[in-house]
Amino acid sequence: MISNNLHNAINAQINAELWSAYLYLAMSLDAEAKGHKGVANWFYVQFQEEQAHARIFMNYLNSRDAKVELLPIEEVPSSWDSVLDMFKQTLQHEKKVTALINNLAAIATEDRDYASINRLNWFIDEQVEEEESAREMIDAFEAVEGNKYGMYMLDKELATRVYNVPSPLAVATE
Ligand code: MG
DSSP states (O other): OOOHHHHHHHHHHHHHHHHHHHHHHHHHHHHHHTTOHHHHHHHHHHHHHHHHHHHHHHHHHHHTTOOOOOOOOOOOOOOOSOHHHHHHHHHHHHHHHHHHHHHHHHHHHHTTOHHHHHHHHHHHHHHHHHHHHHHHHHHHHHHTTTOHHHHHHHHHHHTTOOOOOOHHHHHHTO
């Protein structure tokens, strides 16, 4: 049995992942409205990834015979001053998500719930990648700041990002 404490915390995490999805969808739409199609694509892929994160946690609660409870999703901002600001907020946000995941791992460790620790290890690795990719985007956009041609080329590059189903979901659907 999963503890009540961890059950509630994972339900809250599902909400946090869906809020993240909503945040990145808002960034995607704002980028699209401002003509940055590649940036819009990058954040749309991010939106899809966050929905997958929520789904992985939902599948996990289901597999442990614990009910998923969907909570209200809070409002997100709708516009940003620049693409660089979007990526800076992305990094800030992902750092907060990392702290939430670490807290889940701390609860699972306290519970000696080894199955939950295993599932959370995937998220711990994923957060390292999320923070790294946000930092790389900040570096890239700082490098081309004020350079229209550089912005154009970078936006083109981000248009090539494609969504890949995360491994826990790919395995689950086999
Ligand atoms: Mg996430």
